[in-house]
Amino acid sequence: MSSTLIQPKIDPYEEIKTGSEDSLSILQSINYEILPNKGSSSLHQDYLFKLIIIGNSGVGKSCLMHRVTTNEFSEDHEVTVGVEFGSLLVKMEDTVFKLQIWDTAGQESFQSITKIFYRGAHAVLLTYSIASFASFSNLEHWFNEIKTQSEPDAIIILVGNQSDRDNEREVSYDQGEKFKRDKGIEFFIETSAKTNENVQEAFIIAAKMLFRKHQERIQKAKANLLAKVKGKKLRKTEKDKSQNSKCAC
Numbered sequence: 001m002s003s004t005l006i007q008p009k010i011d012p013y014e015e016i017k018t019g020s021e022d023s024l025s026i027l028q029s030i031n032y033e034i035l036p037n038k039g040s041s042s043l044h045q046d047y048l049f050k051l052i053i054i055g056n057s058g059v060g061k062s063c064l065m066h067r068v069t070t071n072e073f074s075e076d077h078e079v080t081v082g083v084e085f086g087s088l089l090v091k092m093e094d095t096v097f098k099l100q101i102w103d104t105a106g107q108e109s110f111q112s113i114t115k116i117f118y119r120g121a122h123a124v125l126l127t128y129s130i131a132s133f134a135s136f137s138n139l140e141h142w143f144n145e146i147k148t149q150s151e152p153d154a155i156i157i158l159v160g161n162q163s164d165r166d167n168e169r170e171v172s173y174d175q176g177e178k179f180k181r182d183k184g185i186e187f188f189i190e191t192s193a194k195t196n197e198n199v200q201e202a203f204i205i206a207a208k209m210l211f212r213k214h215q216e217r218i219q220k221a222k223a224n225l226l227a228k229v230k231g232k233k234l235r236k237t238e239k240d241k242s243q244n245s246k247c248a249c
């Protein structure tokens with residue numbers, strides 16, 4: 001029975017399951033807002049998450065980043081040298097955080113540089129093109145890179161880009177889904193940087209998973225910050241009072 005070869009997916013978000021709701025519906029229920037990056041003071045960014053995009057050269061990593069950060073798309077393929085950065089300022093519930101996006105070079109020759117960028121990544125967009133079986137075959141290599149180079153608990157989102165090229169499709173949706181299941185990857189989505197289909201969704205699902213995963217830590221940090229601010233205010237009030245009591249008038 002070949003069907004037994006497919007391992008049931010182990011859901012790393014088991015802890016967020018409550019009652020009959022599954023993790024995806026809880027993730028869907030988190031409201032979010034993408035805030036304008038311009039003029040946003042760092043004071044408004046409570047937290048920063050690092051997300052890296054990896055995959056073969058030409059699958060559309062840079063286009064995905066440009067599409068989600070600037071809503072632009074270019075037909076030209078400019079090889080990314082080293083790394084390029086983008087960022088999204090996201091508000092979820094009452095928390096504002098920055099999703100810092102690292103667009104890495106997929107070329108073998110830049111691999112020594114690329115490895116540095118795995119370090120400290122909270123999430124990885126593992127990307128292939130649905131119109132390139134070679135880019136899909138190479139996922140095995142990229143997945144091993146993640147497992148050996150990145151943080152062990154990094155969230156992985158599998159992205160099949162260039163979904164607009166359906167008539168040139170070399171990788172079926174089911175093949176993508178099976179890879180996700182076999183590897184225990186958190187989420188799979190097909191996107192098109194060209195038509196903007198599902199692009200924001202891919203980044204936002206990563207952001208939501210990060211938000212849920214780090215929520216307890218975020219709440220604790222917030223409580224600490226609040227206590228510090230209150231403590232400062234209290235000390236200031238006490239100082240003011242004692243100064244007033246010294247007043248000779």
Ligand SMILES: Nc1nc2c(ncn2[C@@H]2O[C@H](COP(=O)(O)OP(=O)(O)O)[C@@H](O)[C@H]2O)c(=O)[nH]1
Binds near residue numbers: 057059079164
């Ligand atoms: N049709 C189509 N072309 C895309 C898409 N995303 C990227 N491309 C094209 O694919 C080429 C490589 O894109 P790029 O983002 O530079 O790939 P990278 O090497 O992975 O960063 C460019 O010519 C893009 O215009 C997509 O979703 N659909």
Ligand SMILES: [Mg+2]
Binds near residue numbers: 061078103
């Ligand atoms: Mg690039």
